[in-house]
Amino acid sequence: MIAVTGANGQLGQLVLKALQAKTPEETIVGLVRQQKNEEVVTSLGVEARHADYNQPATVRDALIGVTKLLLISSSEVGSRASQHKAVINAAKDSGVELLVYTSLLRADTSPMILAQEHKETEQMIKDSGIQAVILRNGWYTENYTQGAATAVATGAVVGAAGEGRLNTASRVDYAEAAAVVLTTQGHAGKTYELAGDEAYTLADFAAEIARQSGKPVQYQNQSKESYLEFLTTVAGLPQPFAEILADSDACAAEGALADSSKTLSKLIDRPATSLAESISASL
Ligand SMILES: NC(=O)c1ccc[n+]([C@@H]2O[C@H](COP(=O)([O-])OP(=O)(O)OC[C@H]3O[C@@H](n4cnc5c(N)ncnc54)[C@H](OP(=O)(O)O)[C@@H]3O)[C@@H](O)[C@H]2O)c1
Numbered sequence: 001m002i003a004v005t006g007a008n009g010q011l012g013q014l015v016l017k018a019l020q021a022k023t024p025e026e027t028i029v030g031l032v033r034q035q036k037n038e039e040v041v042t043s044l045g046v047e048a049r050h051a052d053y054n055q056p057a058t059v060r061d062a063l064i065g066v067t068k069l070l071l072i073s074s075s076e077v078g079s080r081a082s083q084h085k086a087v088i089n090a091a092k093d094s095g096v097e098l099l100v101y102t103s104l105l106r107a108d109t110s111p112m113i114l115a116q117e118h119k120e121t122e123q124m125i126k127d128s129g130i131q132a133v134i135l136r137n138g139w140y141t142e143n144y145t146q147g148a149a150t151a152v153a154t155g156a157v158v159g160a161a162g163e164g165r166l167n168t169a170s171r172v173d174y175a176e177a178a179a180v181v182l183t184t185q186g187h188a189g190k191t192y193e194l195a196g197d198e199a200y201t202l203a204d205f206a207a208e209i210a211r212q213s214g215k216p217v218q219y220q221n222q223s224k225e226s227y228l229e230f231l232t233t234v235a236g237l238p239q240p241f242a243e244i245l246a247d248s249d250a251c252a253a254e255g256a257l258a259d260s261s262k263t264l265s266k267l268i269d270r271p272a273t274s275l276a277e278s279i280s281a282s283l
Pocket of ligand 1: 005006007008009010011012032033034037051052053054072073074075076083102137138139140143
């Protein structure tokens with residue numbers, strides 16, 4: 001039996017769908033933090049179980065009969081290491097045979113603030129002795145394309161990634177990779193650096209939005225500090241989240257989100273979703 005945490009989340013739902021195409025759905029379980037979201041999973045035809053990382057007993061109960069577990073990293077930045085620790089302990093207690101974890105591209109060396117909790121989690125998984133696969137996911141293309149309509153309206157893509165090359169991929173690609181690893185042999189002990197096939201800059205991104213929309217859209221590069229101010233004052237984001245985004249863009253300017261290995265497309269046996277397709281879907 002295969003369990004997926006964060007199953008009602010955006011990546012989680014796509015993983016469930018990818019698994020359904022590969023394995024009988026009665027062998028799939030979606031773990032959900034809030035009971036009110038169980039329907040998101042059951043409406044896909046998958047069993048839902050309640051599991052809150054902050055209540056370890058719920059995770060242990062939810063893992064009864066589970067042999068393979070996909071731990072989708074928590075969305076609660078700052079609490080993730082302790083939350084993931086609770087899941088790893090529960091997996092160990094429950095006799096889970098394979099633990100698959102969604103980490104971050106080059107989490108061991110990445111300068112991004114976001115990398116720290118992933119690095120700690122990878123170490124905890126190693127220390128647990130459970131057979132594991134680490135999926136070091138690069139940036140989601142959707143992180144950028146969700147702003148495509150605003151870019152058309154304002155004529156600008158604003159960021160601090162400079163000329164940094166971005167090998168992003170769509171959530172659907174990372175979900176497919178997780179499903180492949182969970183349903184085929186030979187992955188235990190491996191760490192996969194997963195990223196898109198194409199390398200683009202935010203100027204390329206703005207140009208593609210302009211091409212598809214027929215409206216003028218240009219990239220406005222800012223310093224990390226100005227971008228942080230833009231995110232809090234113009235975009236209205238909370239300071240801690242804005243700091244993470246500004247840090248991520250500044251690290252991307254130095255190549256933190258570039259990767260030319262094509263490991264993702266090899267693993268899923270098809271090209272990763274192109275930037276043009278993702279922009280088209282968003283617009
Ligand atoms: N590579 C990237 O570009 C990128 C971008 C964004 C996020 N991420 C990471 O990738 C993960 C998956 O992405 P996503 O887009 O699917 O995020 P998402 O839609 O926000 O889903 C996150 C999932 O984690 C669950 N969760 C949070 N706290 C939990 C807890 N205490 N106990 C149990 N479940 C909990 C959420 O449950 P609720 O619905 O109850 O909140 C949700 O199901 C994120 O959580 C984040 O770690 C990566």
